[in-house]
Amino acid sequence: MKALSAHLAASLVLLCSLAAAQAQGADTAPMEAAPGFTHLGVSSCAQSTCHGATTPWLTSPIAQNEYFAWRDHDPHSGAYRVLTGDKAHGIAAQLGLKDAAQAPLCLGCHADNVPVAQRGHHFKLEDGITCETCHGGAQKWIGVHNLPDTDLSTLGDKGFYPTVQLQSRATLCSGCHELGRHGADHRLVSAGHPQFPEDLAAYLEKWPKHYTVNASYIARKHPPAPELLNGQITLLQANDWAEALAHSTADPHGLMPEFSFFQCDNCHRSTHEADAHSTGQPRLNDAAVRRLIDSNVIVDRSRRQELQGRLNALNAAVLHGNRQEYGNAAAALYQSLKAAVAAADANR
Numbered sequence: 020m021k022a023l024s025a026h027l028a029a030s031l032v033l034l035c036s037l038a039a040a041q042a043q044g045a046d047t048a049p050m051e052a053a054p055g056f057t058h059l060g061v062s063s064c065a066q067s068t069c070h071g072a073t074t075p076w077l078t079s080p081i082a083q084n085e086y087f088a089w090r091d092h093d094p095h096s097g098a099y100r101v102l103t104g105d106k107a108h109g110i111a112a113q114l115g116l117k118d119a120a121q122a123p124l125c126l127g128c129h130a131d132n133v134p135v136a137q138r139g140h141h142f143k144l145e146d147g148i149t150c151e152t153c154h155g156g157a158q159k160w161i162g163v164h165n166l167p168d169t170d171l172s173t174l175g176d177k178g179f180y181p182t183v184q185l186q187s188r189a190t191l192c193s194g195c196h197e198l199g200r201h202g203a204d205h206r207l208v209s210a211g212h213p214q215f216p217e218d219l220a221a222y223l224e225k226w227p228k229h230y231t232v233n234a235s236y237i238a239r240k241h242p243p244a245p246e247l248l249n250g251q252i253t254l255l256q257a258n259d260w261a262e263a264l265a266h267s268t269a270d271p272h273g274l275m276p277e278f279s280f281f282q283c284d285n286c287h288r289s290t291h292e293a294d295a296h297s298t299g300q301p302r303l304n305d306a307a308v309r310r311l312i313d314s315n316v317i318v319d320r321s322r323r324q325e326l327q328g329r330l331n332a333l334n335a336a337v338l339h340g341n342r343q344e345y346g347n348a349a350a351a352l353y354q355s356l357k358a359a360v361a362a363a364d365a366n367r
């Protein structure tokens with residue numbers, strides 16, 4: 020951190036310890052696409068006659084080389100490995116954790132950290148974010164998902180996660196890529212963890228995929244159009260931010276919400292800036308909600324106006340510094356966003 024005025028720094032000491040206390044109780048539950056099913060492990064998917072072909076099959080609509088595409092090109096396959104490196108050791112040490120590769124806080128996003136009772140014989144935590152982290156524990160569907168007359172969309176009750184479906188896909192990816200998820204908070208970034216993306220939809224587009232969206236894929240699967248998917252992610256990111264903020268303000272033990280809800284440069288700024296000494300009141304980092312309002316994701320104009328009004332009220336409440344008003348405004352904004360998410364669901 021470059022410079023904090025002495026006054027602000029002093030008042031922040033108290034806030035830091037409160038934020039730390041909050042983080043202890045944070046939800047570090049593992050990411051689980053479809054909860055409750057046994058995860059067999061990557062080797063169960065990777066045989067050469069399954070998804071471990073070295074070259075794409077010409078006789079099948081599915082390339083069958085997904086395992087190598089994932090292993091060699093998808094950063095998710097190395098997500099556990101980074102927990103054993105120097106950078107992770109440094110982050111863990113800052114947080115007082117003995118071993119990042121064993122800490123639930125880190126494993127929640129960097130591995131397929133399902134409960135031990137759900138780990139099959141070939142399951143290995145070291146495999147990182149695996150096929151089953153996203154597609155669901157395979158025990159009940161592995162034997163049927165490849166039969167010629169199986170309709171994949173009917174395998175949900177066997178634990179097959181609908182990765183192709185709009186809301187499910189957006190929920191899956193944002194589950195590990197947003198600040199506020201799985202216990203990721205200001206403590207985590209201040210310990211040196213990479214920052215989480217501001218514009219999540221644009222970030223997720225960079226994902227190196229293990230499937231090809233061509234005419235055959237579209238005819239088979241009817242995937243959501245990319246702009247619909249991006250819109251859904253933008254909507255979800257705003258909703259998740261407001262939800263986390265509303266929960267945080269509802270916590271009677273917190274003096275104010277977690278630092279990560281505020282604009283980073285309110286507290287972290289360079290001494291060269293002209294206004295470096297006028298610290299003022301931290302402003303909320305409401306970019307996710309503003310991006311949603313400015314986009315055309317929400318078609319209904321009155322709904323957008325309602326959101327803008329509630330966001331204005333929230334920002335005013337933050338400036339007043341009144342905790343009760345602040346909490347109420349956060350809850351009201353979250354209610355509006357939840358309604359917008361529900362309306363989007365109903366339209367599809």
Ligand code: HEC
Binds near residue numbers: 197212213
């Ligand atoms: C909310 C999910 C989440 C949690 C919790 C989390 N991480 Fe991460 N981590 C990520 C994501 C996403 C990235 C990729 C960021 C990027 O490159 O854009 C990442 C990247 C990293 C990197 C950089 C990897 C590289 O390729 O350079 C390290 C190191 C790391 N995390 C360590 C940790 C440690 C240690 C913990 C626990 C103290 C932890 N992470 C907790 C999601 C998480």
Ligand code: HEC
Binds near residue numbers: 061081087188
């Ligand atoms: C980060 C999440 C994630 C991981 C990890 C992952 N997948 Fe996927 N996979 C997806 C998404 C999203 C799609 C696209 C939606 C769809 O077709 O269901 C997909 C599509 C597929 C498809 C469909 C291809 C087609 O043409 O219909 C196959 C097969 C597949 N994955 C197999 C695997 C295998 C095998 C692994 C592990 C080696 C794996 N996936 C790992 C998320 C993931």
Ligand code: HEC
Binds near residue numbers: 094130152188191223
């Ligand atoms: C279980 C948590 C988890 C889920 C679910 C997940 N990711 Fe990730 N993702 C991570 C972590 C952790 C990393 C960093 C891995 C590393 O650095 O080795 C990462 C890395 C990435 C990167 C790499 C960014 C870069 O710097 O190259 C992209 C893009 C990405 N994920 C997109 C997606 C998409 C798209 C989905 C959904 C289909 C998804 N992720 C689902 C945890 C997750």
Ligand code: HEC
Binds near residue numbers: 285
């Ligand atoms: C309300 C003020 C406040 C806000 C807002 C804030 N921080 Fe901090 N930050 C602090 C304080 C105080 C410290 C030093 C104490 C600590 O580590 O918790 C700190 C420490 C850090 C550090 C460690 C710096 C170092 O040199 O050790 C990083 C990195 C960091 N913050 C990143 C961020 C990011 C990224 C954001 C926005 C998501 C953010 N902060 C928002 C007050 C803030």
